[in-house]
Amino acid sequence: MKILFIGSGHGVPEPNRKCSCIYLETQGHRYLIDAGADPTEELIRRGISPDTIESVFITHMHSDHLNGLIPLISLCSWFYKNVKLHVAMPDLRAVPVFRSLLEVEGEKLWEGISFSEVKEGLIFEDGTIRVTAFRTGHIDRSFAFLIEAEGKKLLFTGDMKHGTGPVDDYGRFAARDDLDLAVAECAHFNAMLYEEPLLKHTPKRFCLNHYSWAYVESCYHLMETLKDKVDILLATDGLELEI
């Protein structure tokens, strides 16, 4: 299974880090987790046709996780008309907005694009991956996703509670010893708050993602502190992981 960080940045794009967008490929099937950055250009640059993305899972409706959906939906509406794209997101009020925008552009939201609402629990299963959503305390409707595929378990935290996410949120869905990968945000708290939960339940790999300037030093501190105990890496745009 392949993970590609299209965007590993936080709310404000940096010169070399775009907003949140992760590509997942498993058994010939392709998915996205968040679409804060426009995924279409990077996918095309890598020879991956955007219309081969089957589902997009949005953790919450903040612009740095959502706005890249617009170019994807737009391209799939007017150009890739054989597309079957499913978008799971926590608030379906965005659908008429997409529809209106496309109408203003002289296009129509293509019928091959479907939407479903993310709620806590099992949200998706297609015979290849299984996605379970857990609420986080970031905003009213914000979620982490546990993705199971090829007998492996991957956790994507999305954004968590300001100030205390690793304590109040991460522990609830990461208190398990069978995670092959945990991709965890660090834009809203000091990374050292991950130390205790990581020592209690250690994933095979722990990837700090969506880290902001304010907390990047703490990310290095966490990596140094746990260097003999936890396999920690810092996500950058273009980072590829084979799980």
Ligand SMILES: [Zn+2]
């Ligand atoms: Zn964010």
